[in-house]
Amino acid sequence: MLKKIKENVSKVMIDKEKEIELMIIALLSDGHVLLEDVPGTGKTTMAKCFAKSIDGSFNRLQFTPDTLPSDIVGQEYFDVKTSEFKVRRGPVFNNVLLIDEINRAVPRTQSALLELMEEKSVTLGGVTYHLPKPFIVIATQNPFDSIGTFPLPDAQLDRFLLTIKQGYPSPEKEKIMLKRFRLSNPLESINSIIAIEDILDLKKDVKEVIVSEDIEDYLLDIILETRRHQFVDIGVSPRGSLAYMRAIQSRAYLYGRSFCTPDDVKQLAQPLLAHRISLNVEGEVKTTKENVIQEIHDKTSAPVEAS
Structure with a gap:
């Protein structure tokens, strides 16, 4: 089934096998994906292809500076006819939520995503409503120097399992x-090929994959180095450690x-x-987040099989 997803998305996305694999890893890990690149590189097309491959409910939100939190999660309102408060559920109540240009919304709106991304639930009128299972957010964003964009808060970035740059x-x-x-849009021929029940079964199987103590130590050594690197102000959180384990x-x-x-x-x-680390002032001038992670990985000793 996972191979069929790759083949399905590859009908539209050309030479993106690695990126498609990362999308599947996020799905199996119960995580969210941030597609980040300049306009026109196929971020939204990738997200739509992946969403159409899943036989579940889907909705898309286009973020703009005037998008309100109630446009995302819904709201409680007073029904004059019945003289009662009622709840209108927002578009987040779907298996796959595509958020296009997430960093065009103001911070107040972006903060509305924190609960639903972490706890897979929404609180309206003092009542907590659980989102469908599985639930995955696929968000696209343009570079921060694009006109009309707002940087995502660290708390929200930390809730994305993976960042993919195409x-x-x-x-x-x-x-x-x-x-x-040339003749047609191949996206229109994409059909769903995996059922929700199958995804839930696959996710259970993933949890049975063995993570040896040596691999755990290797993973944690990398995490620890992100917290004490000279150019890093804030390292990877414990949430990031758990996400790393589930992703591998x-x-x-x-x-x-x-x-x-x-x-x-x-x-x-x-x-x-x-995307989970924040550089200090010196780091912002001298390097990039990607270079820091590469440096940390290169100097961290990997476990070897005993002879």
């Missing part, structure tokens, strides 16, 4: 894209293994950790 395709792949889209389990499962390896830890370091 980048520009090679000239050869872009030529294939032109031919593929999902990757191992995706590759048909019942155990995690150092390569699982290595391959997920950048997309899982870079």
